[in-house]
Amino acid sequence: MMPELLRIGTRNSELARWQAMQVQELLARQGLKSVLVPVESLGDRDQHTPLYAMGVQGVFTRHLDQALLARDVDLAVHSLKDVPVQPANGICLAAVLPRGPVNDVLICRETAWLEDARAQATIATGSIRRRAAWLHRYPHHRVMDLRGNIPTRLRKFRESSWQGALFAQAALERLAISLQPDEKMISLPWIIPAPGQGAIAVAVREEDAELREFCAARLNDPHTALCVNMERAFLQAMEGGCSTPICAYARIEAALPAWESTEETFSVIFTAQVLSPDGSRKLDIELKKNLQSREIVSRADGLIEEIAREAAENLLSRGAKNLLRSSHHPSNPNPNL
Numbered sequence: 001m002m003p004e005l006l007r008i009g010t011r012n013s014e015l016a017r018w019q020a021m022q023v024q025e026l027l028a029r030q031g032l033k034s035v036l037v038p039v040e041s042l043g044d045r046d047q048h049t050p051l052y053a054m055g056v057q058g059v060f061t062r063h064l065d066q067a068l069l070a071r072d073v074d075l076a077v078h079s080l081k082d083v084p085v086q087p088a089n090g091i092c093l094a095a096v097l098p099r100g101p102v103n104d105v106l107i108c109r110e111t112a113w114l115e116d117a118r119a120q121a122t123i124a125t126g127s128i129r130r131r132a133a134w135l136h137r138y139p140h141h142r143v144m145d146l147r148g149n150i151p152t153r154l155r156k157f158r159e160s161s162w163q164g165a166l167f168a169q170a171a172l173e174r175l176a177i178s179l180q181p182d183e184k185m186i187s188l189p190w191i192i193p194a195p196g197q198g199a200i201a202v203a204v205r206e207e208d209a210e211l212r213e214f215c216a217a218r219l220n221d222p223h224t225a226l227c228v229n230m231e232r233a234f235l236q237a238m239e240g241g242c243s244t245p246i247c248a249y250a251r252i253e254a255a256l257p258a259w260e261s262t263e264e265t266f267s268v269i270f271t272a273q274v275l276s277p278d279g280s281r282k283l284d285i286e287l288k289k290n291l292q293s294r295e296i297v298s299r300a301d302g303l304i305e306e307i308a309r310e311a312a313e314n315l316l317s318r319g320a321k322n323l324l325r326s327s328h329h330p331s332n333p334n335p336n337l
């Protein structure tokens with residue numbers, strides 16, 4: 001039996017509440033009533049310790065896992081990017097919603113410094129992936145640590161003299177952030193996103209079979225699921241956590257059908273990258289597979305395994321582990337590099 005009123009657990013940030021409301025709206029369209037239940041997370045309580053230094057996975061999701069297991073909530077809504085690849089015991093991801101924008105963006109005031117290859121600049125981000133990618137392209141820039149939720153980070157940028165700050169485009173769009181007249185938003189497609197970036201996930205208790213199946217049938221987007229599950233399988237194969245500069249992005253594009261085929265044909269394009277934390281070195285790979293539309297569901301698991309393993313084996317054989325290990329603390333780069 002499903003409860004009359006579903007309780008949706010969410011972090012209490014503006015972005016988290018917006019995302020939880022999306023799920024609430026989708027449930028309402030299916031005739032299900034729900035309420036939002038805010039649950040504070042470790043990552044929200046401590047907004048100063050850099051994320052990479054917290055040393056635990058799931059700083060944004062653990063308290064919601066606990067609320068699910070304690071039966072204080074029936075569903076939990078997460079930014080998939082923040083969810084550890086290994087789910088907590090008794091909890092499973094039942095659905096991912098259609099993916100939003102995946103890119104990172106730069107918010108800045110004037111841009112002369114970007115066009116001048118030798119200009120000095122200070123850029124702010126709390127993400128070691130964005131830091132590494134930025135420093136790879138602009139090794140002479142300085143990257144500052146910037147923590148907090150989106151409005152806080154934007155405010156800190158506005159009060160600073162930094163040239164720019166990095167954000168997920170999905171987050172800015174969801175909060176309908178309006179830029180000031182002197183501000184610009186520049187899309188950064190050359191930064192490969194984090195696994196799962198731009199996707200919203202719904203977690204439930206494993207034992208709630210009815211709710212789990214309902215979410216899988218009515219809320220889940222199979223295209224998004226194929227892509228993000230591939231990115232996360234790759235992350236797992238690399239044994240990386242949320243605090244390593246591991247990037248992965250899978251997308252599905254319509255491909256021209258083979259002449260004898262009447263079925264729609266797609267390509268899955270998987271791009272991955274690992275960087276040394278100081279940005280001095282990087283390894284890339286791109287893999288592409290064609291598949292028929294029905295295979296997006298029927299062959300999903302096999303394809304995810306196959307591509308994730310091939311990409312991880314390739315990068316690991318080229319020395320990815322050394323590269324990720326080469327400096328542990330961004331502000332204390334290995335002098336040997």
Ligand SMILES: NCc1[nH]cc(CCC(=O)O)c1CC(=O)O
Pocket residue numbers: 079080081082166167168170171196197198199200
């Ligand atoms: N770690 C925080 C977090 N988790 C998800 C998003 C943005 C939305 C998304 O990428 O899905 C953000 C903010 C950011 O990365 O700037």
